[in-house]
Amino acid sequence: MKLLFLLKEGFAGFRRARLAVTIALATITLSLALLGLFGLVAQNLSDSFQRVFYQIRLEVFVDPSLSESDFQTLKSEIERIEAVQSAEYISPGAALQEFEKDFGKDLVAVLESNPLPPSFRVLLKTGHSRPEAIQAVVRRIEALKAVDEVVYPENLIRLLDKYFLLGILIAVGLGTAIFAISTLLIFNTIRLAIHSRQRVIEIMRLVGATDAFIKAPFIFEGILQGLIGGLLAAGLLWLAGDLVRYLFLPGLSVPWLYLAGLVAVGVLLGCIGSYLSVGKYLNA
Amino acid sequence: MIELFNVSVKIDNRPVLNDISLQITKGEFVYLIGKTGAGKTTLMRLIYMDLFPGKGNVIVDRHSSSTIRRKEIPFLRRKVGVVFQDFKLLPDRTVFDNVAFALQVIGSPKRTIRARALSVLTRVGLNHKRYQMPHHLSGGEQQRAAIARALVNEPFILLADEPTGNLDPQVSTEILALLESINRSGTAVLMATHNYGLIRQFPHRTLLVENGKITAGEAPYSKT
Numbered sequence A: 001m002k003l004l005f006l007l008k009e010g011f012a013g014f015r016r017a018r019l020a021v022t023i024a025l026a027t028i029t030l031s032l033a034l035l036g037l038f039g040l041v042a043q044n045l046s047d048s049f050q051r052v053f054y055q056i057r058l059e060v061f062v063d064p065s066l067s068e069s070d071f072q073t074l075k076s077e078i079e080r081i082e083a084v085q086s087a088e089y090i091s092p093g094a095a096l097q098e099f100e101k102d103f104g105k106d107l108v109a110v111l112e113s114n115p116l117p118p119s120f121r122v123l124l125k126t127g128h129s130r131p132e133a134i135q136a137v138v139r140r141i142e143a144l145k146a147v148d149e150v151v152y153p154e155n156l157i158r159l160l161d162k163y164f165l166l167g168i169l170i171a172v173g174l175g176t177a178i179f180a181i182s183t184l185l186i187f188n189t190i191r192l193a194i195h196s197r198q199r200v201i202e203i204m205r206l207v208g209a210t211d212a213f214i215k216a217p218f219i220f221e222g223i224l225q226g227l228i229g230g231l232l233a234a235g236l237l238w239l240a241g242d243l244v245r246y247l248f249l250p251g252l253s254v255p256w257l258y259l260a261g262l263v264a265v266g267v268l269l270g271c272i273g274s275y276l277s278v279g280k281y282l283n284a
Numbered sequence B: 001m002i003e004l005f006n007v008s009v010k011i012d013n014r015p016v017l018n019d020i021s022l023q024i025t026k027g028e029f030v031y032l033i034g035k036t037g038a039g040k041t042t043l044m045r046l047i048y049m050d051l052f053p054g055k056g057n058v059i060v061d062r063h064s065s066s067t068i069r070r071k072e073i074p075f076l077r078r079k080v081g082v083v084f085q086d087f088k089l090l091p092d093r094t095v096f097d098n099v100a101f102a103l104q105v106i107g108s109p110k111r112t113i114r115a116r117a118l119s120v121l122t123r124v125g126l127n128h129k130r131y132q133m134p135h136h137l138s139g140g141e142q143q144r145a146a147i148a149r150a151l152v153n154e155p156f157i158l159l160a161d162e163p164t165g166n167l168d169p170q171v172s173t174e175i176l177a178l179l180e181s182i183n184r185s186g187t188a189v190l191m192a193t194h195n196y197g198l199i200r201q202f203p204h205r206t207l208l209v210e211n212g213k214i215t216a217g218e219a220p221y222s223k224t
């Protein structure tokens, strides 16, 4: 009976103040969507960042006139360098195929012969990503005989290395600010909604409702608002993710767990916000 | 069953009540008179423990202001009905739901709520309007609804803070007649009023709040 009453009061609150509730829900949804969007962008950026930065890839071009067994020897020499995780032999034919897949041009048709030299694709172990460390490995590989050239995105790596810390600081700062703003927006929305129902709280206190009984419908309502707002925000992000993927970022991922987390944040904020707000009126 | 022992109250550091002692016994009808700002509302708030004395002690039923815990206050309020000049009905629900609300929020069973709400609405003469919204009622009817809500939990005392303050003389008389009938069935009534005509029409023990003190008073003839 009591539970039923609480649920009914909570839902009735929704029904009675339709406009206010709509505005509140919109605010909560947008706040959560903003927060979720930031998290998503940060997550995806840091993913691509890690792909470049954390496992460095070198292209080692070698003398095409080497024999099959020379390639084997060279491969094991490269792999003996301790920072190297693996070296994969890429034949001119395989290189050509990759090139054509990436650029869609028929190179041989234009040049009449395959211009690409054989190479090794060398992956460094994670943790060897500072420019000096890479440089040292590169020098050792270049010193090997039959190695023509070692190619890697040196400038990009130097840039990332230089601004890595700054980037993290900015991201954390921005993330904190957005989280704070979303939280404040949500709390304020809930506080306003409860403020508009001061009369109900006043009457409940007057006729002898216990604090817990007064709080419960408001907290239930806050949770419901957080839940609905969270679901809507998750839906928005999911749709937006589809759009972005389709338009310009095919690699964008919007994990389900992440969206579920966003809903959980909504529920939590709704719960805490309503608990704090209604508490204030009880202690008035 | 309501006793004040040497009670002093300061609001914003200004003394409002100063060392007053008072007793209201079971089933009594008592008027509270005094100028605006004298402290009548303050005295009522002491009784339903919305306010606590700086000095002294307020005893209501078995509760004492000096020892009551926050958790017990709701249970005290269930035994003290309160009505105001502005009725304080919830505008978004019917008269019946307003009355039922007082029982719902203390977790009464549904069957009890319905029976008690209907019986108290009959008692205040509002049964035929029970499914109306408050703003469709006259002032007198709204006050009857508020009285019904205050009575539905069967309190031993009804505190009425200027209950006729917004009502015309004819309706005020009807409300007073209702309060008297409630009092005759055993509920004590403490009513603050500026309407001395009503006091003369329905005479009862009268207390005057003045300069922080409470004395036995009498309705002066100079005012209506």
Ligand SMILES: Nc1ncnc2c1ncn2[C@@H]1O[C@H](COP(=O)(O)OP(=O)(O)OP(=O)(O)O)[C@@H](O)[C@H]1O
Pocket: B011, B012, B016, B034, B035, B036, B037, B038, B039, B040, B041, B042, B043
């Ligand atoms: N919330 C408050 N904040 C500040 N002062 C208050 C408050 N409530 C009461 N007071 C002061 O306490 C004093 C007593 O007020 P109270 O409301 O008890 O008077 P009253 O006798 O009920 O007056 P009235 O006939 O106008 O209702 C007044 O001087 C008033 O200014």
Ligand SMILES: [Mg+2]
Pocket: B040, B041, B042, B161
């Ligand atoms: Mg007053």
